[in-house]
Amino acid sequence: MRNEELLKGQSIPHDSASKHVSGFAQYTDDIAEPSNTLHGAIGWSEKAHARIKKIDLSDVEKSEGVISVATFKDIPGRNDVGPVFDGDPIFPKTKVEYFGQPLFAVAATTTEFARKAVLKAKITYSELKPIITIEEALKKNNLLFNPRIIKKGNPQNKINKSKNKLIGKFNTGSQEHFYLEGQVCLVIPQEDKNLQVYSSTQHPSETQQIIAKMLKQKSNSITVTVRRIGGGFGGKETNFMTAAICALLSHKTKQPIKLRLDRDDDIILTGKRHDFYSEYEVGFNDNGKIEGLKLKLASRCGMSPDLSYAINERALLHLDNAYYLSDLEVKNFLCKTNTSSSTAFRGFGGNQGMMAIENIIDNISRFLKKDPSDVRKENFYGQNENNITHYGMKINDNVIHDIFKSLLDKSNYKKRYNQIKNFNLKNKFKKKGIALTPVKFGISFTTIHLNQAGALVHIYTDGSVHLNHGGIEMGQGTHTKIAQLVANTFGLPFEKVQISSTNTSKVPNTSASAASSTTDLNGAATLNATEKIKTNLNNFIKKKYNILSKIEPVYRNENIYIGNRTFNFKKIIQEAYLNRISLSSSGFYSTPKINFDKQKFKGRPFYYFCYGAAVTEVTIDTLTGENKVDRVDIIHDAGNAINPALELGQIEGGFVQGQGWLTMEEVVWDKSGKLRTYSPSTYKIPAVTDTPDKFNVEIFKRGSNVENVVNKQKTTGEPPLMLAMSVFFAIKDAIASISNYTKIPELDAPATPEKILMSINKLKRKIKSNGK
């Protein structure tokens, strides 16, 4: 893209904003159903680990309104929805592996009848001992893959020689996606066994393939359409169970089926974020510079592989965050547990890896009694040296130093750091804490072949533009941003570009809208399509009007300017049509430069990095452990943003979602493997009063992208979530004040009031026993 063609950020509202606020934005459950539509419900396992002795569905079949009941016997093809590896049976035949595993499904005349019916199943189990925690799985060596070991340099040697040494362990918790629109699918049978599928998914192409394989049909017989989804966050990247079962019921009944999970079922049946456990041994000098690090990183993957391999890989690729690690060894364990299969969630393991290293740096600072921000700076990747990652990628776009310095100034960090120490001396029950944490996040799918996208653009004879691409609109505004790019490249007002539903028959073989890459990939594919149309038009105009000049035509203000000649866009389109010029084109894009050898753990898995940093100030109550975020200052790099308002929305929203992950959102399984937090009454995501009182977010003013990404933008999908690490470490800072910053508090995430009070009490006991 030439620089003069870049769009200077235009903060127009989300393309659907006026429909959102008036109730006319259509979601899958809002589509008018054909009159013969039946409604589905899923019957699921009450046990976390058991052999199935008998499934008696006679009362289910007799239940009011029931038309059909489907079991594994009705599946003609592949009985699995695993996206990469097998392991996620649609209905298991002999053994259940988690509480909530689907066993059968019902189609009835109403949703209420279907949901009542599934409760009438009589299932006898022979129970097996479940493995629920990472600890149990490690003890029993219950792993999905062999442990993965990566090594650089000689960390043990370095640690032995280091002046200072620390060992420790640390946990981060799971997180439920809690997209406001739950899993839902509508399948309408067509001619020739074809199915029209409307599904709330981030991945229509995989939905198509999974249904095709399940029904032993070709992919070309399944069409998946998605206009928008009510939030995804990774929870609809795989989790194909709902769509598969819906299609199966339709296949069996030959009728349209709507399957909408109620909130409890949605949370119980589908996977969540991976919990991570880490153990570390670190050697460092008196400035806090890490000299050698040995790390054990284990995650709760649930009952199947799903995307766990890639998620753990991203954790391994991000345990450096913004820091240069010269000598490193990591052992990674993917624990198989009898819980729902842990899956993609904004950050995709990256955030868990980053929390592990941030906790180590924080502890080093406290051990040395230094301001943690100084120790962080000490360890940053250099611009010209110490700039090769532990996987061998040279970092050539590092702006963390610039962001860090700007943020120190903007937030007045150093002054407040001292003010807070004074506040804490004077207050016994209220303690304040502050922390500055950086973010460096790699952009691209680490599975290289996924970094491709397609698009389809038509111009109709009245000059209006129809836009279609493979990305899913899930709130991030990708349709708005890509339509802005199209409007910009054709020199048209935004309103002239019609956004359309993502559809597997328009753009095939798409990748999931994930890895923060949706706009980068699909935007580039779209511009590839528009360039082809423009080339047709340019050639036509030049030929028809006999323009020999080599000047590039300029598309602006609904006109096309070539030298001193002006052509009206709409008129040229009509002329081009009459002269039999193609006004439609597909587009394609594949990310250049990237490569990654998974065996050697070497290469350039990322096209570029996103950077940002946050300063958070909190207050905690030392009698109760309650906490409050008082002030947040953020500088985040969005490159040359297409739509700064939408990027700001991603940054703020990502931050608060991360704040939830690290402070209040707690997924609790009991010992028998039953999920105890499965509704908004038991699982708490941040509410309106949790938003920081002072929330100063700035998009990095000098932002650009050294790589040739659309509009030189940088994505803001996942990276801002990790800005919330500053909340956690500010809380830890506040706790540390109780020991007058002489001791290292032990605190795991999420820092709930309980965890905070227990950490305080532990610290108090430490001080007491030291005093004796």
Add this chain to the structure above:
Amino acid sequence: MVSDTIQFLFNNKIFKIKNPDPNKTILNYIRNDLKMTGTKEGCAEGGCGACTIVLGELNKNKIVYKAINACISFLPILNGKQLILIEDLSNGKSLHPVQEAMIKFHGSQCGFCTPGFTMSLFSMHKNNKLINNEIVEEALSGNLCRCTGYRPIIDAAKSLNNKNDLDQFKKDKIKIIKLLKNIKSTDIEINNKGKKFFAPKTISNLKKILNKYPDAKILSGGTDLSLEVTKFRKEIKTIISLNSVEKLNFIKKNRNLLEIGATTSLFEFQNIIKNYFLDFHDILKRYGSLQIRNVGTVAGNIATASPIGDTLPLLLTLDAKIVVQGKNKKKTFSLSEFFISYRKTKLKKGEFIYSIKIPINKDNIFKAYKISKRFDDDISSVCGSFSFLIKKNKITKAAIAYGGMSAIPKRASAIEKKLVNSEFTENSFSNAIDLINKDFSPLDDMRASSEYRLAVAKNLLLKAFYEIKNKQTIRIN
């Protein structure tokens, strides 16, 4: 007069439904029967606000706009009200100012929660000319958004401060009031394939129906009862609503006593109790959401007798009395003797709560705290309530109660006994708190561990002491 038909105002027209299914939620009616799909289901338990609608209610020639959760409200409660949905806000030509504000401040991302937020903002805007942080937070704490982090929505809400509310609802006000008045106020008796719903207007009729249907479920806010249908997939055969009984909706105040009728909503109660016990008000503001408090009642909280009902420990320490209407006469219980065991009370079949009496003693020092993972709209892991009389630095009365610590909300009698007649000193309190183990042995659950509950319960008592001693609150929120 008795009617089997409910009537409500929708799109300035009277809608009539004869014998509606009393187990059908308003949300299912809107989406499945009216085919209006703007209102969303997010959780079917009143916990996310995606289904927020607004009911216009006539109150002395004025229309009060109440945001409620359509997912946990049964259809018959529409009777006599104006139903306002998200699709109604635009006047056909232009969007409503609250919609414009949401767009201007980029308040929607995925958009699924947006109709609910917009309806909450609408009722806030209609009921309040001046908007401040407190009003915004109260209006929006029952609506969850997973995308925006709320900042743009808060800004949209604040932009409505002092904004003219001249919309079609105001323009048509006289017509709407007239139409609402035209709906004849009668007793309602619905029979839908054996499922019955009664909404009597007088206590005598209520008693008669209760006599005939002693197993009927009594509905006031229905925020708990409806879950039987929406979550547990059960059928409620007979429902008797108290909401039309005019004599149950009252507030009596004198110098020594506050008495509230059974159908007083938590929202109304919150605004009255503010004048007597500020901490009670502050806890109520965190009780459910505004949507819940608009319909839920104190009497309902008492009757369900949940160990985590937030008003209960507070009422216990205030020595509240429950007036129960028996078959023949009224009976009065002290609250502490009213609870028998987990979710069981002394309320017998055929009886109902008539009112709650709260003694007012100006010398009482009252403190209450709620501990939960999330500040707003969460269920307490521990709720502590403390009421003291202190004379010349001596504790003459100590009333201490906790929720979340046992199967029923309960007074901490061992601690109370230890404190009474002792000096009001840190030492007295430090000595007393260890008796918590005598009073309570709480459970581990998803909200908190037993260990934390005990630790925080002790600390709350100390907190009360420090706050009273230093005449200064220690609160971070």
